[in-house]
Amino acid sequence: MPVEAATTLALPAVLAGAVDAALGHRPGHAYLPLALVLALAAAANAVAAAAGPACSAEATAELRGRLVRHLLALGPGGRLRGGPPPGDLAARLLGSAGDAGGRLPALLGAATALLTSTGAILGLALLSPWLALAFFAGVVPGVVLIRLFLRQAGPVFARYQEVQAELAARLGGALSGLRSIRAAGAEQHEAARVLAPLPDLSAAGHALWRAQRRTAWQATLLIALVEVLVLTTAGALLADGTLAPGALAAAAGWAALGAGLFEQVEALVGVAHARAGQARADELLALAPSPAGTAALPAGGRGEVVFRGVVVRDGERVLLGPLDLTVPGGRTVALVGRSGSGKSLLAALPGRLRDPDEGEVLIDGVPVAALAPSELRQAVGYAFGRPALVGRTVRDALAGAGEAEAAAARADGFLRRLPAGWDTPLDELRLSGGELQRLGLTRLLARPARVLVLDDATSGLDLATEYQVTRALDHATHGRTRLIVAHRAPVAARADLVAWLDAGRLRALAPHTDLLPHPAYRAALSDTTLHAATA
Ligand SMILES: Nc1ncnc2c1ncn2[C@@H]1O[C@H](COP(=O)(O)OP(=O)(O)OP(=O)(O)O)[C@@H](O)[C@H]1O
Numbered sequence: 212m213p214v215e216a217a218t219t220l221a222l223p224a225v226l227a228g229a230v231d232a233a234l235g236h237r238p239g240h241a242y243l244p245l246a247l248v249l250a251l252a253a254a255a256n257a258v259a260a261a262a263g264p265a266c267s268a269e270a271t272a273e274l275r276g277r278l279v280r281h282l283l284a285l286g287p288g289g290r291l292r293g294g295p296p297p298g299d300l301a302a303r304l305l306g307s308a309g310d311a312g313g314r315l316p317a318l319l320g321a322a323t324a325l326l327t328s329t330g331a332i333l334g335l336a337l338l339s340p341w342l343a344l345a346f347f348a349g350v351v352p353g354v355v356l357i358r359l360f361l362r363q364a365g366p367v368f369a370r371y372q373e374v375q376a377e378l379a380a381r382l383g384g385a386l387s388g389l390r391s392i393r394a395a396g397a398e399q400h401e402a403a404r405v406l407a408p409l410p411d412l413s414a415a416g417h418a419l420w421r422a423q424r425r426t427a428w429q430a431t432l433l434i435a436l437v438e439v440l441v442l443t444t445a446g447a448l449l450a451d452g453t454l455a456p457g458a459l460a461a462a463a464g465w466a467a468l469g470a471g472l473f474e475q476v477e478a479l480v481g482v483a484h485a486r487a488g489q490a491r492a493d494e495l496l497a498l499a500p501s502p503a504g505t506a507a508l509p510a511g512g513r514g515e516v517v518f519r520g521v522v523v524r525d526g527e528r529v530l531l532g533p534l535d536l537t538v539p540g541g542r543t544v545a546l547v548g549r550s551g552s553g554k555s556l557l558a559a560l561p562g563r564l565r566d567p568d569e570g571e572v573l574i575d576g577v578p579v580a581a582l583a584p585s586e587l588r589q590a591v592g593y594a595f596g597r598p599a600l601v602g603r604t605v606r607d608a609l610a611g612a613g614e615a616e617a618a619a620a621r622a623d624g625f626l627r628r629l630p631a632g633w634d635t636p637l638d639e640l641r642l643s644g645g646e647l648q649r650l651g652l653t654r655l656l657a658r659p660a661r662v663l664v665l666d667d668a669t670s671g672l673d674l675a676t677e678y679q680v681t682r683a684l685d686h687a688t689h690g691r692t693r694l695i696v697a698h699r700a701p702v703a704a705r706a707d708l709v710a711w712l713d714a715g716r717l718r719a720l721a722p723h724t725d726l727l728p729h730p731a732y733r734a735a736l737s738d739t740t741l742h743a744a745t746a
Pocket residue numbers: 525530548549550551552553554555556557
């Protein structure tokens with residue numbers, strides 16, 4: 212940056228020397244410095260052109276890395292309450308972080324322009340104080356112009372990025388519900404819903420262009436005015452013999468360079484853009500993670516889980532609790548209840564996928580909120596109805612699992628049939644819901660967790676496969692604590708105890724057979740008749 216500014220500034224001076232030499236006013240080889248400065252200026256420009264994008268790419272990568280680490284540290288689900296929805300998050304990670312990454316080059320560009328202009332004014336003042344004075348006459352409206360532009364463009368940029376994020380959020384929602392949208396024949400309606408914020412985006416874009424256009428023509432007029440003022444003064448000084456002809460050429464060059472400051476609309480747009488992006492990235496960085504402790508679990512604990520006075524709310528509405536429940540270490544407890552009774556919310560608590568608003572959850576006597584995050588991840592393993600596979604290949608996604616775990620989850624057969632087996636890229640996987648669930652179970656089995664939580668993790672399997680899988684799971688996880696969200700009677704029947712939930716409260720904790728006589732209990736389960744027949 213200093214070399215670029217220095218060579219640009221030196222150009223009028225060496226040009227003046229060359230002009231005077233050509234006119235015979237000054238002796239010496241004045242062309243050599245001109246050639247040297249020209250070569251240096253070209254090299255400095257080339258370096259700046261290459262370094263700018265490299266610098267913004269590096270800053271963007273660094274910021275994206277920081278944002279991802281921060282978001283992951285916040286933890287899943289409930290802890291992001293109050294934060295932006297997933298589509299907006301993605302837009303901030305990709306778009307806003309990219310804009311913010313251009314901050315340094317944009318600032319450097321603006322600083323180079325400022326440095327060049329300041330140097331040019333100094334050059335003018337060295338030639339004659341009158342020239343600097345003439346220049347300053349144009350500076351005041353220029354500064355007003357820049358401030359006005361920044362004040363107008365800042366909020367417009369922020370608005371533009373907000374609407375972009377809104378579009379991304381809507382698109383993200385639509386993509387995750389694509390099958391339902393197709394099935395309902397609601398493509399047109401959904402497309403209209405996703406694109407509804409477009410007029411706002413267009414309005415923000417047009418407002419920005421209008422501000423740019425206005426500033427651009429005002430700046431062009433101002434530059435012309437400043438140059439005319441300086442050149443008129445320089446002409447008068449030349450006429451009375453105060454200035455040499457070469458100095459006139461230098462004055463013309465420095466006047467143009469000095470006034471160029473007002474032409475930096477593009478650099479200013481870059482700065483405004485980067486500032487808006489940084490502000491949106493900062494909002495994510497300001498989301499505070501739930502406090503986590505540093506405690507460890509007692510060695511050899513059996514994985515007893517105690518829910519003590521837990522309450523989960525959504526605003527004023529109580530979703531779960533107050534509820535007390537003890538899951539004995541090494542035993543299996545099935546969570547049964549009608550849809551919406553709070554089974555998944557309860558299952559989310561031991562692994563802190565959600566924190567209760569009141570009460571606490573303890574594993575082997577230690578409150579989960581006091582555990583170190585790595586200890587908690589180690590202690591509690593989850594499998595879900597729609598597991599998300601993370602990584603590049605199936606092997607990555609199954610994180611340390613092997614043939615034994617795959618066989619226990621009855622995933623070995625279809626894994627063998629995949630084109631590249633365990634090395635099949637995830638984006639080439641075409642799996643049924645049940646196959647995906649078996650991968651989720653395979654991954655869970657590879658974890659040495661003392662508490663296993665299965666939330667709808669076998670709901671996609673047919674009865675016979677579910678029977679095989681749960682038997683194999685019982686065997687593979689024997690002696691560990693299992694909390695299983697159950698919709699089917701056979702799963703509840705195999706558990707040691709059933710926690711029967713009703714409207715967010717624990718209605719009973721008892722073996723399945725004790726609860727079966729209750730019609731309301733049977734109504735919360737599917738295939739109780741079949742089970743009664745086969746039991
Ligand atoms: N993030 C959330 N914000 C607000 N309400 C929620 C949230 N998650 C769940 N609820 C509400 O809490 C209640 C219990 O939900 P939960 O998912 O635990 O039910 P469930 O018993 O697992 O139901 P299902 O068998 O249908 O999966 C429901 O009324 C649900 O609408």
